[in-house]
Amino acid sequence: MSARTPFLNPLLALDDRTLLARFAEQHDQGAFEQLVKRHGRLVFGVCRRAVRDAHLAEDAFQAVFLVLARAPGKAVEAASVGGWLFGTARRVGSAARRHEQRRERREARAAQPAAGAGAPGGDFSDLLCVLDEELGTMPEEMRAALVACFLEERTQDEAARELGWSVSTLRRRLESGKELLRSRLARRGVTLGAGLLAGGLGAPARAAVPALNPSPAATVLANEVLVRGVGLKAGALLSAVVLAVGGLAHGLVSDATPMASAGAAPAEVAPPIAEGVPWATVSGRVVFPKGHTVPGPAALAPAALKDASVWEPFAPLFDERVRVNAGNRGIADAVVWLRPDATDRRAEFPADRVHPALAGAKPQKHAVLAAAGQFRPRVVAARAGDAVVFENRLPVPTNVHYAPTDDGARDFNVLLGKGVAHTAKPLPALRAPDVYRSDIYPWMRGCVWAFGHPYFAVTGADGRFELKGVPAGAWRLVVWHEVAGYRAASRLGAKLTVPDGGNGPLELGPIEFESDDWPTP
DSSP states (O other), X not given: OOOOOOOXXXXXXXXXXXXXXXXXXXXXXXXXXXXXHHHHHHHHHHHHHHOSOHHHHHHHHHHHXXXXXXXXHHHHHSSOHHHHHHHHHHHHHXXXXXXXXXXXXXXXXXXXOOOSTTOOXXXXXXXXXXXXXXXXXXXXXXXXXXXXXXXXXXXXXXXXXXXXXXXXXXXXXXXXXXXXXXXXXXXXXXXXXXXXXXXXXXXXXXXXOOOOOOOHHHHHHHHHHHHHTSOXXXXXXXXXXXXXXXXXXXXXXXXXXXXXXXXXXXXXXXXXXXXXXXXXXXXXXXXXXXXXXXOOOEEOOGGXXXXXXGGGGGOSOEEOSOOBOTTTOBBTTOEEEEXXXXXXXXXXXXXXXXXXXXXXXXXXXXXXXXXXXXXXXXXXEEETTOEEEEEEOSSXXXXXXXXXXXXXXXXXXXXXXXXXXXXXXXXXXXXXXXXXXXXXXXXXXXXXXXXXXXXXXXXXXXXXXXXXXXXXXXXXXXXXXXXXXXXXXXXXXXXXXXXXXXXXXXXXXXXXXXXXXXXXX
16 A cells, blocks of 8 residues: 655645735634644743633633734734734733732632642743743844744744744844843843753743633633733624634634734724713724625736746735625725715814814824735725835835825835835825835735824725714715725715714614726626
């Protein structure tokens, strides 16, 4: 009998950011499974050292991957996914420790290490906690190098490839990170030689991890960190999404609101809106019109791609101008905003009607990454005064040709080498979107629209949007898409009345986007 050739999972060849993109955009359960397998031991090691109770450590482990499922774009922005997971595990562990301390106070007992396998204890475990603390405060690139080479025990070649660095760059940052870590430990009275440093950091990478099976306690921890530590507004209840992990279906969760776009700038959590005042959270879903066949993903022909071999790890690449969710017909990347209920197209949103918590927002920077063969995100909605930072994380150089619609002074065409970034000038309020593209790889393109008020959103992969702190009154809701133009061909939008009934949700339900410009299958 001839020996069988083992089947090689093609996902094994993909880097972490590509796996995250597949999960966020295609709900690829296998991609998420690979991320859990790659980073599970790192995460569980941090969680075990954060709390005394072994079961709570498992809940914290589950919570970290719930946060990743809810906010994959945040991990894509980081220098490394492993480094981001380390930081998230530290935040979840701190939240778990607070829960543990409250429970101990309620039970009026002295804090003692929990009995049983997996509970941390001993001087060496205390030392690892100190290492965690110091790693968590290090510069991101140094931490990414240390996490990749020690906590995850990658070779330097593997780590450099995953991080998108040269081996010499990795070695330089690794040595700098070790020296900084040693000096910080010395200030705390800890002396650690090079061998013990590697052994101490590598110890958690060899720990066994629990099965991924989130509990209610894990959901609570994930929600707390989503609000406090990741910069997302997680006010809605979590709803279940099913991910196949280790051959089993385990319940993970995602917010009922759209996922944050990859590369979106961290959003500040707005102060709670007071009860009894006329503000509302307006939400809904923009959907492909009924009676029309939903267009499927349009794969780009490999033969038509310049430098085709470069894109093989990310294949297949798609034309992303139109993305429609096959399950609920939701349209991604549509821009939704409010405007006054007026026939004057130039009427501006009254500044005195903006919620006080939103009126004085500081300018932000929005990251657009060239990664995995596309610009992420493709569509950026921003506020006047914000800026966009373009960063190349491709293995090859590309250019960004930015074409503003109303001001030639903001036009630029820059070549970005691997790892290079360029910050555009602050945005004014726009009456039409600016567009950007790569002239080298023409399928990579997108647009930016800036507003003079905070009531705008870009629909997520499921077509959902949410506008917070909307004042009561008569308004118009405008929907625009780069291919279909304005919904119902109306720049004025559809009339919307927000009732003067106090703070609360206003769910608009499905909003059909009729247009003659949608592609036909």
